[in-house]
Amino acid sequence: MQPEPFTRLEAYSLVLPQSNIDTDQIIPARFLTTTSREGLGKGAFYDWRYTGDDVPKNATPFPVEGAGERKILVAGANFGCGSSREHAPWALLDYGFRAVISSDIADIFKSNALKNGLLPVEIDRTTHAKLMEQPGIRIVIDLERCLIETEHGLRAEFAVEPFARRCLLDGVDPLGHILAQESAIAAFEDAR
Template sequence: MQAFTKLDAKLAPLPLANIDTDQIIPKQFLKTVEREGLGKGLFYDFRFDEQGREKPDFVLNKPEYKGVGVLVAGDNFGCGSSREHAPWALMDFGVHCVISTSFADIFYNNCFQNGLLPVVLKADEVQALMDEAKGGNHMVTVDLEAQKVVSPSGQTFRFDIDPARKEKMLKGLDAIGETLQQAAAIDVFEERRAIAQPWLEDA
């Protein structure tokens, strides 16, 4: 997993509440377990019409938001079914941080396992970012170490995050990476077990 420290990126507004995981990545794109390529299905029904043509009025299809790295969205982002493909699709599209007033628990947890930073801000702060993102300057800074978001105009909004999750994000550690930090101790355990219980090696 790639470490997340500080991100300077383009901000796009998605002022919709209760965006569920099926809207983030529809079910027809769930046939793969590969993370690459899922960006094409991100917000598919919002981005494309029935003929597969881009809808020009959807924010991510507008030229000024091409290459977006941070999304600011409405309440309860990521609700619905549990699908890890949702953060995969966002990251494959180039989005590495989502800002909202609240997230669905399972989606929130999946984000940390995949290197996507979910940032919770107050309603007025989210609205301020929404308003600024609609203006001419779309660049925002998300600083995980300092736990702050700096808006295009320079406003600073601070956010809370669990210290353990913060540390893992800064180091780029998912569950597997965290386990591999104990690789030496695991090797010692397996060697001792092989000596003490050799019959288990033949099982």
């Protein structure tokens, strides 16, 4: 399943200042007994959003109905650490996020996010610290130029692995890319 192309996103931020937000926070393991990738938004940050019995918490940064216009999650360092569950980006996308900004995003989460059109944006610590102090501001993320800009004039460049960037901008299919190398794979197997 190809994600929707991602070129430019203009949206508002939702800030989680905590560091080391792990994939068990993003979606608790009890939501993983599914054979589908649909509808996981209900489990996104579930224990931050609800008490045990589906009653929304009063003090939570997360709107009950979904991210709405706050499609950009700004989070503390080492975001997405922990398990390899791709349910984490699936849940964040289904809840309504399209991008995560941090100073440092865990490897497997980053790889999973890119494959699903949730843009992981790693920026310098100074700009990151400033973004964390300004929840709800308007941010433009430009994947063509690899640049973020805020309504108050903050700017930061970011790097995205070039192939993943091409997949998002041009709709290149990574599996198709590997399948196109069938003869090289067959030759590799024969040579062993």
